Amino acid sequence: MSMLIYIAVMAGVTYLIRMIPFTIFRKKIKSRFIQSVLYYIPYAVLSAMTFPSIFYSTDNNITAIVGTVVAVILAYFKLPLTVVALAACVSALVTGFFI
Amino acid sequence: MKLTFRKGLSHGIPIALGYLSVSFGFGIMAVKSGISAINAIIISLTNLTSAGQAAGVGIIAAGGAIFEMAATQFVINLRYSLMGLSLSQKLDKSFTTIHRMVASYGITDEIFAVASSQKEKLVPSYMYGLISISALGWTCGTAAGAFAGNILPASVTAAMGILLYGMFIAIIVPAAKNSRKDLLVICFAAAFSMAFKYLLPGVSFGFAIILSSIAASVIGAILFPIELAESESEIT
Incomplete structure (x- = not known):
C-alpha cells in the first residue's frame, strides 16, 4: 500500500510540474527579454545537464572523455542524433577494452 | 514540411533507443533496491524521467517520508516547467486544453529538445508520435532491465550510460557552431x-x-x- 502512495506522489508531482505551465500559458509573451530567455533555455538546460555529468556516465573517466570527444567531433559535422549517440557509446566501450 | 504523427514517431526513434539503454539501467537499479519488476515498470510509465525516478527509488529504498518524495521530485523536475513554458510558445492553434493536458505528460529533456528544434508550429499528432514511441522505449527498457538485468556484460551497460548525453551533444554542438x-x-x-x-x-x-x-x-x-x-x- 505505501508503495502505491510513493508511486502516486512521484507521478502526481512530476505530472503537475509539467502540466500547469504548459496548459495555462496561452498568450504570446510580448517581452523581448522573456522571449530571449525562453529561446536560450533549451540549449542552456541541455548543456548544464551534459557537463560535467557526461564525464561520469560510463563508470570510467577516460572512456567517457573519449566518448565525449567523438560525440563533439561528429556533432560538429552535423551527423544525425542516433549516429552521434551510438558512436559515443561504441568508442567508450572499445576504449574500455584497452585500459 | 508539415509535422505529422509519423514524423513524430520517426523523430522519436533515437530518443527511444537512448531511453532503452538508460531505463534498462533503471530497471536493474530498482529491482536491486527491493522494488518489484511490476512496480518499476509502473514508475517508468507514469513518471517518464530519469533523474527523478532514480532519486525516487532511493527514497523508497530508504523508507523516506512522503513529503521528502514530493519535494525531491519537485526540485529535480522543476526544469520541466521551464521547458513547458518554452514549448507553450510554439504550439499550433489546434493544441486545445485537453491536448495540452495529455501532451504535457511527455515533456522530457529529450522530447523537449527535439520538439523545440522544429521550425514548424507543434501540432498534437506530432507530439503524440514523439511521446508514444519514447514512452514505449522507456517502459520496455525498464521491463527488460528489471527482468533480465544481468545478461549483458558490465562493460556494455557501463558504456551505454553515455548514449543520452551523446544525443544532447548532437543537439547543442551544431547550434553552437551556427x-x-x-x-x-x-x-x-x-x-x-x-x-x-x-x-x-x-x-x-x-x-x-x-x-x-x-x-x-x-x-x-x-x-x-x-x-x-x-x-x-x-x-x-
Missing part, C-alpha cells in the same frame, strides 16, 4: 553546472541544473536579446 550567441550561452551553462559540481557540491543536482540554465539564459538575453524574427514563438 550561432555565437548560442555558443556563449551553452558555455556559460556548462561552466555554472561544473562550478556547482566542483565548488558547491552541497547544491542538489536538480537545483544546480535550474540555477545554471536560468543564469546562462538570462546572461544571453541581456547581452544578446534575440531579434523578434529569430524567435520561433513569434507569429504575425
Whole structure:
C-alpha cells in the first residue's frame, strides 16, 4: 500500500510540474527579454545537464572523455542524433577494452 | 514540411533507443533496491524521467517520508516547467486544453529538445508520435532491465550510460557552431553546472541544473536579446 502512495506522489508531482505551465500559458509573451530567455533555455538546460555529468556516465573517466570527444567531433559535422549517440557509446566501450 | 504523427514517431526513434539503454539501467537499479519488476515498470510509465525516478527509488529504498518524495521530485523536475513554458510558445492553434493536458505528460529533456528544434508550429499528432514511441522505449527498457538485468556484460551497460548525453551533444554542438550567441550561452551553462559540481557540491543536482540554465539564459538575453524574427514563438 505505501508503495502505491510513493508511486502516486512521484507521478502526481512530476505530472503537475509539467502540466500547469504548459496548459495555462496561452498568450504570446510580448517581452523581448522573456522571449530571449525562453529561446536560450533549451540549449542552456541541455548543456548544464551534459557537463560535467557526461564525464561520469560510463563508470570510467577516460572512456567517457573519449566518448565525449567523438560525440563533439561528429556533432560538429552535423551527423544525425542516433549516429552521434551510438558512436559515443561504441568508442567508450572499445576504449574500455584497452585500459 | 508539415509535422505529422509519423514524423513524430520517426523523430522519436533515437530518443527511444537512448531511453532503452538508460531505463534498462533503471530497471536493474530498482529491482536491486527491493522494488518489484511490476512496480518499476509502473514508475517508468507514469513518471517518464530519469533523474527523478532514480532519486525516487532511493527514497523508497530508504523508507523516506512522503513529503521528502514530493519535494525531491519537485526540485529535480522543476526544469520541466521551464521547458513547458518554452514549448507553450510554439504550439499550433489546434493544441486545445485537453491536448495540452495529455501532451504535457511527455515533456522530457529529450522530447523537449527535439520538439523545440522544429521550425514548424507543434501540432498534437506530432507530439503524440514523439511521446508514444519514447514512452514505449522507456517502459520496455525498464521491463527488460528489471527482468533480465544481468545478461549483458558490465562493460556494455557501463558504456551505454553515455548514449543520452551523446544525443544532447548532437543537439547543442551544431547550434553552437551556427550561432555565437548560442555558443556563449551553452558555455556559460556548462561552466555554472561544473562550478556547482566542483565548488558547491552541497547544491542538489536538480537545483544546480535550474540555477545554471536560468543564469546562462538570462546572461544571453541581456547581452544578446534575440531579434523578434529569430524567435520561433513569434507569429504575425
